[in-house]
Amino acid sequence: MTELAPRTPAELTELLRARPGRVRLVGGGSRQDRLPPRGAAVVVSLRGLDGIERLEPGDQTCTVGPGLPRAELDAALHPVGLELPCGGDGTLGGLFAHDPVGAMTAGGSSPRSLLLGLDGVLADGTPWKSGARVVKSVAGFDVHKLLVGSNGRLFAAVRLHLRLRPRPRAEAWFRLDGLDVGAAAERFLALRSLAVPPRELHLDRDARGCAIVGRFTGRATFVCERLRALALPEARPFAQLHLEPTPGGEVLAGIVLASQVAALLAAVPGRFLLRGDGRFELATADADATDAALLQLPRFGAEACIVRGAPARRGHGTPLDAGARRLLEGLRQALDPDGVFV
Amino acid sequence: MLRRVPPLERDLVRLLGAPRVLSQPDALLAWECDGFTVHRSRPRAVVLPETTAEVQAVVRLLHAARVPFVPRGAGTCLSGGPTAGGETVVLDLARMRRVLQISTADLFAVVQPGVVNLDLTAAVRHLGLHYAPDPSSQSVCTIGGNLAENSGGPHCFKYGMTTDHVLGALVVLPDGELARLGGPAGTRPPHGLDLPGLFCGSEGTFGIATEITVRLCRDPQSVRTLLFPFAAMRDACRTVSDIVGAGVVPAALEILDQATIRAVEASVYRAGYPLEAKAVLLVELDGPTEVTAEEAAEVRAFAQQNGALRIEEATDAAERARLWKGRKGAFGAMGRLATDLYVLDGVVPRTRLEEALERITAIGARHGVVLNNVFHAGDGNLHPNISFDGRDPDATARTIAAGHEILRVCVELGGSITGEHGVGSEKLDHIGMMFTATDLAVMARVRAVFDRDGLCNPGKALPQRAACAEVAKWPQMVARVLGEPEAGR
Ligand SMILES: Cc1cc2nc3c(=O)[nH]c(=O)nc-3n(C[C@H](O)[C@H](O)[C@H](O)COP(=O)(O)OP(=O)(O)OC[C@H]3O[C@@H](n4cnc5c(N)ncnc54)[C@H](O)[C@@H]3O)c2cc1C
Numbered sequence: 001m002t003e004l005a006p007r008t009p010a011e012l013t014e015l016l017r018a019r020p021g022r023v024r025l026v027g028g029g030s031r032q033d034r035l036p037p038r039g040a041a042v043v044v045s046l047r048g049l050d051g052i053e054r055l056e057p058g059d060q061t062c063t064v065g066p067g068l069p070r071a072e073l074d075a076a077l078h079p080v081g082l083e084l085p086c087g088g089d090g091t092l093g094g095l096f097a098h099d100p101v102g103a104m105t106a107g108g109s110s111p112r113s114l115l116l117g118l119d120g121v122l123a124d125g126t127p128w129k130s131g132a133r134v135v136k137s138v139a140g141f142d143v144h145k146l147l148v149g150s151n152g153r154l155f156a157a158v159r160l161h162l163r164l165r166p167r168p169r170a171e172a173w174f175r176l177d178g179l180d181v182g183a184a185a186e187r188f189l190a191l192r193s194l195a196v197p198p199r200e201l202h203l204d205r206d207a208r209g210c211a212i213v214g215r216f217t218g219r220a221t222f223v224c225e226r227l228r229a230l231a232l233p234e235a236r237p238f239a240q241l242h243l244e245p246t247p248g249g250e251v252l253a254g255i256v257l258a259s260q261v262a263a264l265l266a267a268v269p270g271r272f273l274l275r276g277d278g279r280f281e282l283a284t285a286d287a288d289a290t291d292a293a294l295l296q297l298p299r300f301g302a303e304a305c306i307v308r309g310a311p312a313r314r315g316h317g318t319p320l321d322a323g324a325r326r327l328l329e330g331l332r333q334a335l336d337p338d339g340v341f342v
Numbered sequence: 343m344l345r346r347v348p349p350l351e352r353d354l355v356r357l358l359g360a361p362r363v364l365s366q367p368d369a370l371l372a373w374e375c376d377g378f379t380v381h382r383s384r385p386r387a388v389v390l391p392e393t394t395a396e397v398q399a400v401v402r403l404l405h406a407a408r409v410p411f412v413p414r415g416a417g418t419c420l421s422g423g424p425t426a427g428g429e430t431v432v433l434d435l436a437r438m439r440r441v442l443q444i445s446t447a448d449l450f451a452v453v454q455p456g457v458v459n460l461d462l463t464a465a466v467r468h469l470g471l472h473y474a475p476d477p478s479s480q481s482v483c484t485i486g487g488n489l490a491e492n493s494g495g496p497h498c499f500k501y502g503m504t505t506d507h508v509l510g511a512l513v514v515l516p517d518g519e520l521a522r523l524g525g526p527a528g529t530r531p532p533h534g535l536d537l538p539g540l541f542c543g544s545e546g547t548f549g550i551a552t553e554i555t556v557r558l559c560r561d562p563q564s565v566r567t568l569l570f571p572f573a574a575m576r577d578a579c580r581t582v583s584d585i586v587g588a589g590v591v592p593a594a595l596e597i598l599d600q601a602t603i604r605a606v607e608a609s610v611y612r613a614g615y616p617l618e619a620k621a622v623l624l625v626e627l628d629g630p631t632e633v634t635a636e637e638a639a640e641v642r643a644f645a646q647q648n649g650a651l652r653i654e655e656a657t658d659a660a661e662r663a664r665l666w667k668g669r670k671g672a673f674g675a676m677g678r679l680a681t682d683l684y685v686l687d688g689v690v691p692r693t694r695l696e697e698a699l700e701r702i703t704a705i706g707a708r709h710g711v712v713l714n715n716v717f718h719a720g721d722g723n724l725h726p727n728i729s730f731d732g733r734d735p736d737a738t739a740r741t742i743a744a745g746h747e748i749l750r751v752c753v754e755l756g757g758s759i760t761g762e763h764g765v766g767s768e769k770l771d772h773i774g775m776m777f778t779a780t781d782l783a784v785m786a787r788v789r790a791v792f793d794r795d796g797l798c799n800p801g802k803a804l805p806q807r808a809a810c811a812e813v814a815k816w817p818q819m820v821a822r823v824l825g826e827p828e829a830g831r
């Protein structure tokens with residue numbers, strides 16, 4: 001397996017200009033088991049583009065290389081009282097391009113809302129940029145928004161301009177266990193629609209029943225008062241963002257309206273993990289159960305695709321709107337006409 | 343005298359009926375410009391569709407005839423975005439003003455594009471909800487225009503821009519096909535891209551949004567509005583830095599300079615701002631009562647440390663409305679100072695605000711223009727406003743030259759030529775300060791995915807060789823005044 005590891009944007013540009021054939025862009029490589037197979041493509045690791053080029057605490061912005069591990073950015077932000085307020089791990093390029101977590105709560109910060117701009121390189125080695133380094137700019141089209149969820153198939157991002165936020169002064173986790181589907185869905189909906197919802201909210205269904213887990217953040221007075229007023233028992237942090245497939249099983253990732261969760265859960269069996277913004281993962285017993293779920297989901301206004309399972313099945317999902325599909329195909333054709341990035 | 347109706351207009355009348363197709367030159371006067379009055383041009387015709395199907399039918403007809411068209415909301419854009427060239431048909435969406443769905447469980451609304459921003463909040467207020475993005479023009483501007491411009495407003499420091507509140511849109515693409523981008527459950531499924539994010543801010547060049555799904559927010563438990571006059575602009579800016587540096591995230595942080603204060607106080611927007619102040623800082627905090635109480639105490643302390651001349655806090659809704667009246671009416675008040683007002687919209691990193699303002703003042707003095715500043719201090723989004731007499735070519739030339747230099751300063755300081763008003767036709771000459779020809783070519787490729795034939799709002803947002811002469815008039819004028827080649831060409 002060939003793996004190339006440019007250390008600068010210029011090296012990546014040169015590498016792509018040399019037309020290496022099909023290319024799979026990877027960050028830390030931790031999400032490759034969630035993507036369709038790469039075939040014989042050359043692996044280009046962006047792990048070497050790992051600098052924090054600029055960190056402006058006063059402006060609450062920074063510029064980083066895509067290969068920077070999230071943990072390293074967090075370590076740099078901690079002493080200046082800032083954070084990147086979204087979930088996800090691995091390298092920052094991978095986090096934004098794969099967008100596995102999204103916002104942890106309704107209307108919360110997400111990779112989409114924190115990406116102010118980027119410098120990118122097209123498959124033919126053309127360097128370009130979009131967006132800006134400042135927290136507000138509407139100059140030019142927001143092409144950088146296409147990074148989110150592109151899984152490295154449109155262009156390589158070589159520099160990310162990010163928005164940061166003050167680290168909350170206090171936080172408290174809570175957990176409600178042993179709920180049935182109806183009670184869990186109801187509690188989830190109620191917490192999610194508070195004027196200040198929990199910063200993180202999860203509904204976790206396993207064989208034993210449902211749990212609601214979350215985290216309030218803010219001033220100490222507020223955080224303590226919230227748990228008390230809502231009768232929420234304090235708990236340990238919850239770190240599970242993804243489901244692992246059971247042997248022979250698959251995992252679907254999707255989005256659903258919170259009001260449809262109870263009906264959805266009643267209709268589809270299996271371990272289910274839902275976050276406050278309506279993103280979910282569903283572990284199915286096997287491919288047949290996945291296909292049955294994919295047929296059911298549109299009834300609840302939900303959309304999903306296979307993220308874990310046989311490589312050839314990954315990426316298949318509920319049908320997309322025909323007009324949107326036309327645009328997705330057009331964008332891919334426009335930015336990578338030779339289909340270099342796989 | 344009978345006027346011969348050209349075939350295209352006849353076909354439009356067949357689709358919509360005569361009262362909803364305007365093509366007599368006199369009837370088109372109201373559509374000859376937007377809030378950027380320097381650039382005027384009457385369209386070929388204006389149509390007033392009421393449904394997605396009508397928009398689709400009109401677009402199909404125009405596409406088949408290769409006639410350019412422009413969607414238009416309320417026409418409050420400040421960058422010439424909806425101003426149409428002489429061959430262009432305007433689709434005025436003002437009649438598409440129905441709120442189609444409100445979900446209190448999932449906190450979203452689906453609206454037609456002509457719904458006025460403030461009317462949406464009015465429609466959900468009884469439910470304890472509101473629509474957060476609040477451009478100062480919110481009593482007039484439409485959600486469709488907000489989407490196309492990615493509009494901001496005083497409260498976007500905490501709540502984000504329009505893009506952060508748009509979940510999806512039904513779009514009539516420029517060839518008449520329909521595309522559903524995102525939806526109430528989210529802007530993209532895991533096997534899709536953020537198409538609403540890309541569409542937002544496309545300035546009417548990617549198609550016509552006929553249904554827009556937006557997020558609704560719960561009303562905060564408490565709101566505290568404070569006003570701090572200062573003897574120096576520097577002190578106001580430092581207070582902002584202290585507030586932000588302490589991790590307080592106010593809903594709004596707005597500054598008005600002395601010239602603006604005086605204009606406001608001499609107008610119907612009088613708010614009782616002290617005339618002797620060199621700057622006033624308006625801070626709004628919202629959230630749980632105990633939180634805003636703590637934050638208000640911190641904010642007051644910072645203002646005092648930086649020498650606030652006094653502290654005023656609204657005690658009820660009427661007081662709050664008064665404190666905001668001057669800010670919200672600032673543009674209107676400045677409009678009284680001269681026949682024309684050029685509203686700039688540069689952004690600088692917040693830490694460079696003081697420096698930027700000093701340089702802007704110097705530029706104004708050098709060009710001898712009347713310059714006021716009112717700005718979203720939390721975001722570093724400056725609105726230097728130049729009052730001038732558009733009938734005077736010399737005054738216009740000095741205004742253009744000063745504006746150009748100001749935007750160059752913003753870019754030099756690491757910022758942007760526009761924070762919320764868009765490029766439109768006004769900043770085609772400035773966009774090259776931020777982007778290379780290659781960057782713009784990539785954007786043009788993306789635009790062509792939506793509009794292969796370049797019929798939808800041509801000559802806006804990106805410099806374009808093919809721009810029709812009318813639309814290109816303003817950049818050419820800029821180039822003449824500045825003696826510079828047009829950017830990106
Ligand atoms: C006094 C004043 C204060 C202002 N304050 C602010 C402010 O605080 N923040 C801010 O961001 N802006 C502000 N603006 C600018 C302006 O109000 C915004 O840009 C607003 O979003 C424009 O909305 P509109 O309905 O008037 O759109 P229009 O001016 O009619 O059109 C704007 C653009 O949107 C396109 N468009 C309109 N509808 C659609 C649609 N359905 N689909 C696709 N494209 C469409 C048009 O082609 C055009 O390019 C202000 C303007 C004024 C005059």
